[in-house]
Amino acid sequence: MHNRRTLTRLFLASLACAALPVQAQTFPSRPVAMVVPFPAGGITDAVARALAQKMGEQLGKPVVVDNRPGGGGQIAAAYVRQQPADGHTLYVGATEMFAINPTLFRNFSYDPLKDFTPITSLIASPLVLVVPANSPMHSVAELVQQAKSRRAGLNYASQGIGSIGHLLGETFRGKAGGTYNHVAYKGSTPALQDVMGGQVDFMFDPVITTAPLIAGKKLRPLAIAADRRSPQLPEVPTLAELGIAGVDAGVWFGAVARAGTPAPMVERLNEAILKAMKDPEVLKRFADQGMQPFASTPAQFGSFMQAEIARWAPLIKASGASID
Template sequence: MSLKRQFLLACALALPGLALAQPAAAFPQRQVTMVVPFPAGGITDTVARALALKMGENLGKAVIVENKPGGGGQIAAAQVRQAPADGHTIYVGATEMFAINPVLFRKFSYDPLKDFTPITSLIRSPLVLVVPENSPIKDIDGLVKAARTEAKGLSFASQGPGSIGHLLGEVFRSKTQGQFTHVPYKGSAPGLQDLMAGQVDMMFDPVISTAPLIAGRKLRPLAIAAAERAPQMPQVPTLLELGLTGLDAQVWFGAVARAGTPAPVVQRLNDALHAAMKDPEVQKRFAEQGMQAFPSTPAQFGSFMAAEAARWAPLVKASGASID
């Protein structure tokens, strides 16, 4: 074989490898947009901006946050789905957007597992069962007893129909055989306000939003709905410790890209987000807000999303909750 032929053959064999390496080497070519389905100023927005700043330092390009609330995440998701599958536009959502809303909404515009490529899980915050600080209920035994013996039972607030707080409340009702009336709100804030005012008896809500109110002696924590105690509330037992199984729930957040995004680009985004989560400033902010980082590989996050969807879907259907 001539030297020229050997050279051409070597180039041909190298081309596939070069084609695979090129997307990662060339990425990012411009700023990256992180689309979040929540309003500016909220917890998710705060988390996204903290990660975006450090992520941009790692990528060498600016990472900006765009707030596209509404439609249970569908508006934000549509923007990412309509963008090129090149990793320059990513979607950061929560449990509801990836595991609950596709079943909760009668007509939902995207399939989290088919329309997106997982990048990584980001943070999580367990739910805590809280009552007003001045409530006569001091512990889980007292709460269950009241729900079984009082004429009208007890009421529990939630963040809305089909929310994690609602679904967990329904599971709690089933496990304890108590009488509980569901009172849905539009988000955590109004539910917590009425809870503190004594308008409702109890609520399952993330440590993120309850920790400041517990510290300010506005709410009393009875139990953590997680496998382990929360670092921010080490004195509060888990429901599992108290003999109630199957009540492990948490709010979690993750990042995805449009389906079809090249694997090297996804990995580059994964690396940048992991580096951001390891930053001491970011970790301090997470800890102060009752959140825990839990990075994963793209494959691990994909499996996690599928498992969460399988877990919550039947509970949504059993609750009867739906949104047009």
């Protein structure tokens, strides 16, 4: 009886293995959904839509964008986890969903590394330190001097508690010295409005959102928080060039599938996305919006997520930031 069960299990396992190449050849068998944890019109939505049509051409099936915002990415993630692990549903998120929110939220409902299979990173955009266009501060040195000399220090805006802008501001405080008061907003848009209006002194925000405002003379860039200058703002020095090392971060975006998705489907999706990202139309669209292509293999993206979680977790804990 025992031998019969063992043989049955081996037979079923062999059938499953034999079926994988066939599944890979017939995949996808229906439209592929890219589930985005933000409303339509945002950066992540724009990234997904830029890739969807070209991906569809590669896969031979339509690729549709499904917006499911809320809960710091938990609503979208829960939906993807409820779908079959067959590669037809992807989760396209940003740094927060994959590296920050699992530590920031006291009770987070998913583990990016255990509950999902990495497909590829997509694009990245460095953060830039901006001040109002009419600010008396024309350099980082002047900003730091003001933060040290003013009794109340300087106020800096962020996209929200525990956002990259918040965490980078805290890192800047530790590296540069001076007094800095954090003012949290609900997203980039209202924060940038108050920076432009002079209600707050400065902010770290992605090149994606700041470049048009800089071009329109509504903001003044002082430094790039990255290891190299931005192609969109080549005249703006990095903080490291200015003697403040270790203050570098950017927003990045990636695609994952539900854990357990067979390797042939993961490889097929990776191949389709990477080819879509090399399309001239897609490259131009990314460049026009200050996005830098950031493609990788599934294994590379998995390792990158691990490194990012390890990087941000201690900063989040040190800042005291948390969300219920």
